[in-house]
Amino acid sequence: MVLNPKAGREDPLALITAPPANETDEQRRERVYLEAEAKRVSDAIDSELQQEKAAYHRGDIIKVLLLGQSESGKSTTLKNFQLLNSSKAFKAERASWRAVVLLNVVRSIRTILEAITEFHDAQNSQAASFAPSRPTTSPSSSSPPAGSWLRLTPEHLKLKLRLLPLLQVEESLIRKLTPPGSPEFAATHLSQITNIPSPMVSRPSAKGKEVAVNSQFAWKGVFSKIIPSSRDSFDSADLVNWEDPEDPGRIIFACSEDMIKLWRDPMIRKILNHQHIRLQDEGGFFLDDLERVTSPRYIPSNDDILRARLKTLGVSEHRFKFKEESPIGFGGTITREWRVYDVGGQRSLRAAWAPYFDDVNCILFLAPISAFDQVLAEDLTVNRLEDSVLLWKSICSNKLLASTNVVLFLNKTDILRAKLQSGIRFADHLVSYGDRPNDYENTSKYLQKKFAQIHQEKSPQKRQFFCHLTTVTDPKATSMILIDVQDTVVRKNLEQSHLVA
Ligand SMILES: Nc1nc2c(ncn2[C@@H]2O[C@H](COP(=O)(O)OP(=O)(O)OP(=O)(O)O)[C@@H](O)[C@H]2O)c(=O)[nH]1
Numbered sequence: 001m002v003l004n005p006k007a008g009r010e011d012p013l014a015l016i017t018a019p020p021a022n023e024t025d026e027q028r029r030e031r032v033y034l035e036a037e038a039k040r041v042s043d044a045i046d047s048e049l050q051q052e053k054a055a056y057h058r059g060d061i062i063k064v065l066l067l068g069q070s071e072s073g074k075s076t077t078l079k080n081f082q083l084l085n086s087s088k089a090f091k092a093e094r095a096s097w098r099a100v101v102l103l104n105v106v107r108s109i110r111t112i113l114e115a116i117t118e119f120h121d122a123q124n125s126q127a128a129s130f131a132p133s134r135p136t137t138s139p140s141s142s143s144p145p146a147g148s149w150l151r152l153t154p155e156h157l158k159l160k161l162r163l164l165p166l167l168q169v170e171e172s173l174i175r176k177l178t179p180p181g182s183p184e185f186a187a188t189h190l191s192q193i194t195n196i197p198s199p200m201v202s203r204p205s206a207k208g209k210e211v212a213v214n215s216q217f218a219w220k221g222v223f224s225k226i227i228p229s230s231r232d233s234f235d236s237a238d239l240v241n242w243e244d245p246e247d248p249g250r251i252i253f254a255c256s257e258d259m260i261k262l263w264r265d266p267m268i269r270k271i272l273n274h275q276h277i278r279l280q281d282e283g284g285f286f287l288d289d290l291e292r293v294t295s296p297r298y299i300p301s302n303d304d305i306l307r308a309r310l311k312t313l314g315v316s317e318h319r320f321k322f323k324e325e326s327p328i329g330f331g332g333t334i335t336r337e338w339r340v341y342d343v344g345g346q347r348s349l350r351a352a353w354a355p356y357f358d359d360v361n362c363i364l365f366l367a368p369i370s371a372f373d374q375v376l377a378e379d380l381t382v383n384r385l386e387d388s389v390l391l392w393k394s395i396c397s398n399k400l401l402a403s404t405n406v407v408l409f410l411n412k413t414d415i416l417r418a419k420l421q422s423g424i425r426f427a428d429h430l431v432s433y434g435d436r437p438n439d440y441e442n443t444s445k446y447l448q449k450k451f452a453q454i455h456q457e458k459s460p461q462k463r464q465f466f467c468h469l470t471t472v473t474d475p476k477a478t479s480m481i482l483i484d485v486q487d488t489v490v491r492k493n494l495e496q497s498h499l500v501a
């Protein structure tokens, strides 16, 4: 019996770890071997942790946390890091992204079909209320309701029926991406086409939940063939099993002509406008490229991958090695490891961010400034720009992050430009903007100033404000910005470790 000498009682830990009383020689040898092996593994982990800690303190490892609301462009920025680091590795994932692009296409078509259903039902009920048998109670009820000049023809309704098989394709793609039992399954299954009244602001288009994957789930393997790792050169097309009878591309190709007809139909466009649906401003918009992306043997380009939309659940770490010139006087090149953390930005997922605040070198905060006229998908009462501003305030004022470099990307500037040019008025949503000109230069400058002011007022200690106006779906421009961010972070890191005066 093993006693705890201090307490004079049995030591429960020693009891558990003590060898069995009737152990044979062979059992003892095996136990000793296993204990030595466990110690070796544990020592190796300890030493790796020590080395990592030292590398982190030397500045050889830089940790970057991507933050921002859902759809702000975090995962797209991560893709730019991947592209900058290894375009070959990026290319290898094209087959998996093909499935996501096709999903995005089907989702856009679903949005249009839902809009048609909603409009058709509303028109029918309006027609009923205009029937002569119903007494008119007020003068206003005798005037035609808004949008009454819009008309769906029987051909539109036939088109809708012919496209319904696409919804099955969508379901089957989602099933593949999010197997039953996985946390994503419940989060992503789609609702039936239903009618929901439209608010006055630009709204999330499809009423079904968005397709999401947990970054740790190996979803990319689901859609690509296994390629022997010994092959270092391959054609992206090799990665797709073109003979698969269940390949979603088959039905999508069969529906291609009808999809193009639907999207190009002027009346359908007017109905979408009337319902405040601007598909072209949404992530995963490929309707202007239908001919190309629905063609047989389609493989996404780098640009397509950057534009593809797949919502993130959970947090994932991505490691990249970048070579850089040594600081003056040291000579040669050094390799630094960048660890980029991508998180889910939806409100319910933000609690998972805080554990990463402890030892992060840089926060890359994305605020999609084009979203000034949109509401959050998860809360239709909250304006997206307002949500970004509140988030920015809380990140700037966080004491744990007081000495962390914070870099702001005012993102989706291409969409901001397009919206303003189409006549959407910034001041209608941001009263404080007043009667300043409704153009890109003035609105972006105004927002830059607002975010800078918050940064200055809320930061617990003085720090520099780094801000870029970005379109992270543009890989060329983004690579230059990321290189600039890397330089800034490394320089600041060196300054903080007093290696540079
Ligand atoms: N036009 C345009 N689209 C963008 C831009 N940045 C991102 N997108 C698109 O917006 C969609 C959403 O971007 P993501 O990177 O998935 O957003 P996220 O912040 O990771 O969102 P969560 O994972 O939900 O937190 C994607 O389809 C992107 O291609 C941009 O600057 N311009």
Ligand SMILES: [Mg+2]
Binding pocket: 074, 075, 076, 310, 311, 312, 342, 343, 344, 345
């Ligand atoms: Mg994401």
